[in-house]
Amino acid sequence: MALDLVDYETKAHEAVKAFWGNREAARQKQIEAGKADQGERAGVTSGKNMDGFIALVIDIVHANGLAHAQIHQKRALLTLPGYFRPTKLWDLLVIHKGELVAAVELKSQVGPSFGNNFNNRTEEAIGTAHDLWTAYREDAFGEQPRPFVGWLMMVEDAPESRAPVRDASPHFPVFEEFKGASYLKRYDLLCQRLVKEQLYTSAALITSPRIAVSTGEFCEMSAMTGLKAFVSAFAGHVAAEASRLG
Template sequence: MALDLVDYENKAREAVKAFWGNREAARVKQIEAGKADQGERAGVTAGKNMDGFIALVIDVIRANGLADAEIHQKRALLTLPGYFRPTKLWDLLVIHKGELVAAVELKSQVGPSFGNNFNNRTEEAIGTAHDLWTAYREEAFGKQPRPFVAWLMMVEDAAESRAPVRDLSPHFPVFDEFKGASYIKRYDLLCQRLVKEQLYSSATLITSGRSSVTTGAYSEMSAMTGLKAFISQLAGHVAGEAARLK
C-alpha cells in the first residue's frame, strides 16, 4: 500500500503561519490587557502555537489506516506511566485496540535566550525518551511492539540562533562538531543523535523567521532531521500497525 503523505509541505506552511500568528495575537492581547512588560512570555503561554503541526500529524494517522484510532489531545488524557517518575505528559498520543501506537512531543524556541533554552530542551528530550523506553522495557504499556516516538522542534531563524557560539570546557575538550556551532546547528546535531541512539523513532528540526507569518516559509537542516523523514516514517509505522491490528 502506498503511503499518503497528505500534502504535508503545504500543511506545514499553514502550521508555520499559525505559529507566528498565534504568538503575535497573544502578544497584542497582553498589551491590550496592560501587561506589555511580559515580552516573549506572552507568545509562549498562549498554548496553541504548535496546533497546526498537531493537525498535520493527525492527518497522517487518519490517512494511513488508523482512522478509528484514539488520538488524544486533551491534557487529562495525555499522560503515560514513567519509570523514574509516576507519569509524563505528552503532546499527542495514539492508542489503538489498547496498544500505544505513537507518542509525539512538539516544542518550539524563539529568542532571545537560545543558550539556556537549548540546554533545557536537550536535557528534557533525553530524559523523556530514557524514561519512556525504560517503562516500555518494564511492560508499563503491556506486551506490545515498540511505539513510534517522535520529537519535533521549531526554532526561530534569527541572527542569534545562527551565530557561532563559544563554549568553555577547562578540563576536557568538547567534540569538534560542537566547536563554534550555532544553536540551530546544535539542535540539528541533537536531533541526529537522538535518532542514532534510538531514543526517538524520529527527531525533526525546522527553522522559520518571524516574517513567515505571511508566507509560512520554513527551512530544514538535513534530510535525516527534515520534515519529510518524520512524515514518511510516521506514515509507514501507522500503516504497518493498521495492517497488524486489523
C-alpha cells in the same frame, strides 16, 4: 500499500503561519489587557502555537489506516506512566485497541535566550525518551511492539540562532563538531543523535523567521532531520500498525 504523506509541505507552511500568527495575537492580547506577562513570554504561554503541526500528525494517522484510533490532545488524557517518575505528560498520543501506537512531542523555541533554552530542551528530550523506553521495557504499556516516539522542533531563524557559539570546557575538550556551532546546528546534531541512539523513532527540526507569518516559509538543516523524514517514518509506522491491528 503506498504511504499517504497528506501534502505535508503545504500543511507545514500553514502551520508555520499559524505559529507566528498565534504568538503575535497572544502577545497583543496580553499587552492590551495590561498584564505583566508580556513580550516573548506571552507568545509562549498562549499554548496553541504548534496546533498546525498537531493537525498534520492527526491527518497522517487518519490517512494511513488508523482513522478510528484514539488521538488524545487534551491534557487530562496525555499522561503515560514513567519508570523514573510516576507519569509524563506528552503533547499527543495515539492509542488503538488498547495499544500505544505513538507518542509525540512538539516543541518550539524563539529568541532571545537560545542558550539556556537549548540546554533545557536537550535535557528534557533525552530524559523523556529514556524514561519512556525504560517503562516500556518493564511492560508499563503491556505486551506490544515498540511505539513510534517522535520529537518535532521549530526554532526561530534569527541572527542569534545562526551565529557561532563558543563554549568553555576547562578540563576536557568538547567534541569537534560542537566547536563554534550555532544553536541551529546544535539542534540538528541533537536530533540526529536522538535517532541514532534510538531514543526517538524520528526527530525533526525546522527553522523559520518571524516574517514567515505571511508566507509560512521554513527551512531544514539536514535531510536526516527534515520534515519529510519525520512524516515518512510516522506514516510508515501507522500503516504497519493498521495492517497488524486491523
